[in-house]
Each structure stands twice: as C-alpha cells, then as structure tokens.
Amino acid sequence: MKRLNSLMVLLVAMFVFLTIAGCSGGDEESNAGSGDGGDGTNDGEVVTIKWYNWDNDVMGATTQKYIEEFEKENPNIKVESVPLVPGDSLASLQNLDILLSSGEEVDVISFPNADSLYQRAELGALASLNDFYEEEGIDPTEVYYVNPSVGDDYYGIQFNATTNFVLLNKDALDEAGLEVPKIGWTWDDFAEYAEKLTVEKDGKKMHGAYFHSWSLYMNPIAQTLMKHPFLFEDGTTNFSDPSFKKMFEMRKELEEKGYAKSYSDVLGAELGYRSEFFNESAAMLLTGSWMIGEAGDTEINPHDFTTAFAPVPVLNEGDEFAAFMGGNFLAIGNSSTKKEESYKFARFVSENLSEGRVELPGLKQGDARPVVERIIEGNEELIDVESLMYTLFDEEVNYLDASQVSIGYGRELESILSDGFAKYMLNDESIDEVIDWMIEEATKVIDKNS
Amino acid sequence: MESGKVIQETPKIQINRSKVKQKEAIIGWLFLLPEMIGLALLYVFPLIFSLILSFSQWNLLGGLSGIEFVGLDNFKQMFQDEKVLIAIKNNLQFTFMVVPISMAISLVLAVVIHSNVYLQSYFKVAFFIPYISSIIAVGAVWRALYHPSAGPINQFLMSIGIADPPKWLADTSASLLAIIIITIWTLIGYVVVIYIAGLSNIPPSLYEAASIDGASNFQKFYKITLPLLGPTHMFLAITLLIGSFKVFDLIAFLTDGGPINSSTVLVYLIYEEGFQKYNMGYASALSWLLFAIVSVLTFLTWKVQNNKMFN
C-alpha cells in the first residue's frame, strides 16, 4: 500500500503541476490587464515603469545611475530595468517581440538602431511621441540629431549617438613610420596603410586590417557616408552605387595579398573583432563609438599598445566628409498605461550627461567632450587622446541629416547584401553579375513592400 | 479444484464480469487520461491550429486579431520560393547521404565487432561516445577542426598536397557536406548498437550449416546476415530517414543555413520564418510541407522494404 500511496502522490503532483502551469498563465494575463491602475496621472501614488534593454554588467551600472537620479527628481515614479538578453541587442529584440505579442504591458524600450524601431512602429507596437513633444513645446529635430519617424509621427528618442571610425594600432603605425590619418583620407590610402602595416612579429603575423562579418564592413561607404544603409533617398536600392563594386574589389584584393584575414576565416571560424584587434592580429579596424570606452581598457581587452583613431575614409580624394550618425533610441510601447511617465523618463535619460553616461549623447546642443573625457578616464595611457578628440569633434566633422526613408524590411536587404558579398568573395562570381543580382533582388523586395 | 465448486461459483462470476467490465473501462480511461490530455494539448490542438494558420497571414506581433485569411497564398508562395526549393534539395541530399552511408559503415563495423574481435565492449563504447555527447559541444569541436585556413583538417589536407581544400562551413559547396560528416560521425555508434542487437538474433546454427556446405564468409554475409537483418534495416531506414529530415541543431549552431542558403533545410526555414521573421502563417504552411514529405518518404520506405522482404 505504501507504494501505491507514492504513486498517488506522484499523480496528484502531476496534476497540480499541470493546473499550476495552466493557472500561472491566467494570473499573468490578469495582472497585465488590470495594470497598476495608474492611468498616466498620479496623485501621490507611486507608479512603476519598466525599461526593457540589453544591459550587460557595464551598461547596467549606467542604467542604475540614470534611474537613481531620475527617481530622486521624481519620487512618484519608480523605474525597473529589465535586461532581456544581456549584451545581445538582437536576441533582446526577439524576446521583446514575444512580450509585445503576448499583450504584456511594455513601457520603455531601448532600440539599437532606427531600422529595428521602424519594424515595430509599423506593426503598431509603439506609441507616437508627437503629442508629448507638443505638450512639452519642443521640436525634436532641434534637440536630437536623429528622429526616427514613420509618416509624420515620431517614435524614437535618441539617447545615445553612434558614429563610425577606424581604430589603429599606434605602435604599429609608428614602427611603419605612418601618420595617424586625417579627414579626407581615401579607401585607397587605407589599402596602402594595410599593406604597410602587414608585418611578421615574433613569428606571429599581424594583418594590416580586419573586416568583420557584419554588413557594415561589406561596403563601409554605404554604411558610413550615406544617409540610409540600403536605399537612396528616392527609395530605390543603393546597391547600384559604384562604391559597392569598388569596396568589394578592394576587400578581395586585400585578402588575396594577405593584408586582411580572409572572409572565409571570419565566417567559418566566427572570429571576434575585438580579439583580432587587441590581440594584434590586425592593425586597423573599422568600428564605432561604442568602442571608445573599451579602447584603453586592459581589463576587458588585455593589450599593451596605444590605440589611435581616424575618421572613416572617403571614396575619392576631395570628397566631402559627412558621416552617418546612428544611435540608440528609446521608444514607448503602445500597450503602456503609463506613457506620460515613460516619456518623462526617456527624455530624462536622453538629456542626462552626468557621471553614469558611457556613450555619446544624441543632443545637438551642448558639449560632449566632458562625457568623452570621463569615458576614457583612467585609460588615457593606452589611448591617443588627441586623435580621438579630433575624430569626434573637429570642426570639419559633419554629420548627415537623418534619412527621409524609413523601412521595416531592412533585414531582408541586408541578407541580399551579405549573400551578394559571399557570392563574390567565396564563390568567385563575377563582380558585375553579383551587383546586377543584388540590384534585381533588392528591387523585388522593395516592390513587394511598397 | 473440485468440480462442484466451479459450478457453484459460475453465476457469481457472471455478475461480477459486467461490473468488472465497467470498472475496467473506467480504470482504463483513467490510466490513459494524462497521456490523452498531453496529446490533445501538444499534438492535436497544435495540428489544427497550424492548419488554420497555414491559410492565413499572421505576424506574431499583430496579436490574434491580426490573423488574416489568405486562402492558398502561402502554398502558392511556397512553390515559387527559391529558398524552399534549395531547402528541399538540401534535405534530400542530406538524407540520401546520411542514411545509406551511416548504415553501410555501421553494418561493417557491427559484423566485425559482433563476430570476430577482442575487446568487444571497448569498441561498442568507443563508437558510441559521439552519440551520447552533446551535439552542440561536438559542433563546437568540429567548428574549430573545420577552421578554413588554420584548422587541423585543412592543415592536414594541405600537408598531403591538396593545395585548395574546401573552406567547410564558409564554403557554399561544402557547408552541407561538413554538417553531413558530423551527423554521420555521431550516428554511427547508435546504428552499430542496433545492428549488433539484430545480429545476435540470428541463430549461429545457420552459419554453422553454411560452413558445412562450404560457403565463404562473403557468401554467408550476403546470403544469411543481410537478409536476416531485414527488420533491422527497415527499422533503421525509417528511423534515420525521419530523423534526418528533422536536422536542425547543427545547422542552427554552425551555419545558420548559410553561406547563401547552401546549408538551409526545411526545419531551419520554419525556424527562420516563424521565429525570426514572425511570419507564422508561412511558417505553418512550411510545417505542413515538412509533414507531407516525411509521411510520403516513410510510406515509400515501408513499401520498398516490404516488397524486398516478400521477394
């Protein structure tokens, strides 16, 4: 009988488990439905808003500081940070989508770029910010560099600005007798640098340059010197731009001459761009402003050489230099019942220049130099500060206006780019055929979506 | 037992029998209940739901009200989608390499291990280890081995004079092959074990009789071993066939179906459409395509095997 009892216990346990499984779902839904009763207004009651992001430990510290300062100013609003997948913005977005689709109340969301924001805005998942801007009496285009909008509606508040630049191993430059490049250097100059920087050192080969598997590196010109990474302003594909052909060919040449690691290695072995640069496998790396804090940090990236900075090269000598400005954006979920508080918080974060900030702000006004100085504080020894400041703040550095085209299918165009690039780099198909193929495919996608 | 007692008890048993029957039915359903609930929840409901979804267009983000019926559009799109054709082609290529090759290698190994070798249990263990090893851990090992320029495999190939070895995972013409090799490697242990089990069911007297008749080893293998393993071949063929159509883990982990879709398969497409692009309708239609193909292949294998056995 004892045995029988244990069976019954197991059975009961199982059904309890099933019921709990069933009920816990119900609970969650009812919670989400009833919300916290705070309908935007608060009369002394404390309202909690949730901020969904992809914070890792380092970013989390910043977030915590923002929240502390905000809560001090707004004792009625509590902010809870919810890192979805720490350190991985793409996976976080996927998980965010699941939350959005299950009707969960989502207040504040971080987006890593404008494209990912458009996708969700087009599906009606985000709230328009126009009324809030109007109420506050500000024109966002005067406040922020980039204002993602669909139609006439603004959806994103830029809270970090990202720009691209080239990291250079200063020690290697010195050894090769090369200057830190200035605005106006061309990709041909870059190739020349790559050749001269390719050296054998202690039995280890250092390549002149490293290009990561991201689309940013397939045609850097489109990603850094054009308003939109995949489209011209008239909405047609930019794959027809001569820079694609030029950069594809340059990539192959660098690879064939051994000045850069082959694309097949990058892809097949899933190389990491940080380790390639900081382990001195490559002397130059095209990357972006998110690396400022890491450049001199020997704890995250053990290394003992000085890092210099240079603006992104241009296509032809004499080309005007105006760089693409991207950024991280905060948006407010349409399902939120605390939109006003969320807006307040998002604005607060975007304008906060205090201690916690480790990335450039997206503000047109004000001086970001102190922010940069603080970001590199303690790491100056291994950073060529002069070239960093020059690259970020020189008078000649211009930023492009925000693109007027916004699309929710950027991902499909990106996969055409990477497929086309692979056809050329891995399969040795002729450049003209590949470019034609890319234009054709991209046009198909654009037509389908318009 | 006394006969009188039996007669006396007969009516009682009859009464009991209908009661017993009723009770037995209740108990029977009770015992089935947990499984029934589970199957209804996780098989029947999803099946019906995915059928509905396959005739609609639905982006997960839109919520349930966003489901829009589009008739046969998904299926029409499917047969024009170049990716689907590539995926089916890859699936077939994968299956028709993995199943026969792993069965052939394993059969030879099994025959040798079963009949004529020392350290029998060592060999069983050695070949079985990859099968119980976590496929992702194994995938990580192979990724390093496959490193295009500096990996052990290509270093070896270059050292024996192959100047331009495949780039494996980064090679549009070798990525699927790379996955196939790993799959066969992990499967062999399992197939060997099943074959050995099949072999031990063959009575040794048959071989002895054949020896007396002067049959060679090859003749014995061909005339006795192969045909008597019929059910085992059948079991393995079907299991491996179905299993191979479900290949996903290695592809998701190692290549994401690339480069340029060269290693994509149906299940990966379902994953990509459903869980990365949230086209739930289209993903459901693809699921039904997968279901249809697996059913047809299973039926065909069964048919072919049956015919062979009767002839």
Next chain:
Amino acid sequence: MNFAKLDKLKLVNTIVLGMISIFFLVPLIWMLSTSFKYESDVLVYPIEWIPTSINVVNNFKAVWMADIPFYLFYYNSIKLAGIMTLFTILISSMAAFSFSMLHFKGKNLVFFLMITLMIIPEQSTLVPRFILIRWLGLYNTHEALILMGMFSIYFTFLIRQYMISIEHDYMEAAKIDGANYFTIYWKIILPLCKPILATVGIIKFIWTWNDYQNPLIFLLDRKLYPITMGIQLFQDDYADNYAVIMMASVSAIIPLVLVFIILQKRVINGISLGGVKG
C-alpha cells in the same frame, strides 16, 4: 592449427578496428588536448597532441567561474532531463498499461489514432506550440520545456509492446479478486517492465540532455539555460578562443561519457532493445 589461424584473424581484426576507433575518436582527443593549451598553441601544425605548455587551470576558471558559472547549466540540464524522464516513464507506462492489460471499448481506436500522430514531425507543430506556451504564460520557464517533454507516443508504444509479452494471468487473477488495478500496475507490472523502463529512461535522458532546439526557442533567461545553450554562450563570448571553448565542450561531454562507461551495458542494451522492439 585451425584454432591458431582463427586467433590470428581475430587479432588482425582487433588491431585494424582499434586503429579505426582511434581515428574515429580523434575529434574528441583533439578537444581534450586543446582544453589544456594556451590559445597561441591551439592551431599549431603539426598538432601537439600532448601540450608542451599547460594552461588548463586558467581555461578551467574561464569556464567554471564565469559570470554564469558552468555548474548552473549543469544543474539546469540535470533538473530538466531528470524531471522529464520521470514524468515520461510514469505517463507512458500508465497509458501502455491501459493499452496492453485492460479491455474496454474505444481502446483500439485511440491507439490507432495515437500511432497516426506519431508520424508528425515535432517541428511541424513548433509554431502553434510556441503560441500555446505563451498563452499559458510559460514562455521562458523550465515548466514549458517539461510540459512539452513529458508526453511521448513513441515511448508509450515501446512500453506497450513490451507489456503485451507479459503473461496476462496476473490480470485475470486480480480481476477475479476484484483487486486494485493501481496495485497491479505499480507492484506487479512496473517491476516486470524494468528493462524497458530503463531503456526509455536512458534514451529520454540522452535526448533531453542534448536538446538544443526547444531551449533555443522557449528560453530567454541565461540562468535557465541547459548545457547546450551554455556552450552557445561560450562560443559567442569567446569567439575564436578555442582553448576555452574546448574546455567548455570537455566539461559538457566528459561527465556524461564517464557515466556512460560505468553504465555501458545498461545503456547499450537499452538502446538496442528500443531498436529491436520498435
């Protein structure tokens, strides 16, 4: 003389097969050797099978003392595989008992329908199952994986086939006694089915242990990850630091292999039973 000749053949077979088996295990040997090395020595050719300089402690630390330590992934894997295995055995054996030992109307129809369902590839119901799990509020929980992993037609079928071969006398006797069916199931039938239950348990455990697809789709929180997803994390974090990644792989593979070597008879018999019966 005949005897000696036969032995020679056997010896040759053993040596040839031995060489094949070592060749076969080369990837795992390489993994083990790499996990001891400094990163700079990893891709040296010809391969240093026995590392000249040893960095095993640092590699070990990188894996087992990371932000999310490896033992957490282990714990999750053991928990998931253990619970799912127990539930599967229980639920499937109950259904099998009903199918094989009890007689009632409708049983055969249900069995037939069940077998039909068996052809459905798990992946074709992935989308609706995902939606279902979200509705239940179980997305990103272990319960989701357990719920999906505890019902198996295949195992019910295997256990039923085995139970059919058991003599029915017990049942008849028990029925006449009006005995408790639960007692029969628990005290008589289950003990008789030990071999097939062990088989089912072992196969189910291995399958769950190695599952990647379900955790990939249904889990989000890294602290809930099983080992397969843990390896993925190391791959992402360490990219081409093969020494550390191999240490992670070793950590995932070796303990299971040791358990397997200890239980090898059981496991192999179990697997082959599944094959022959199925």
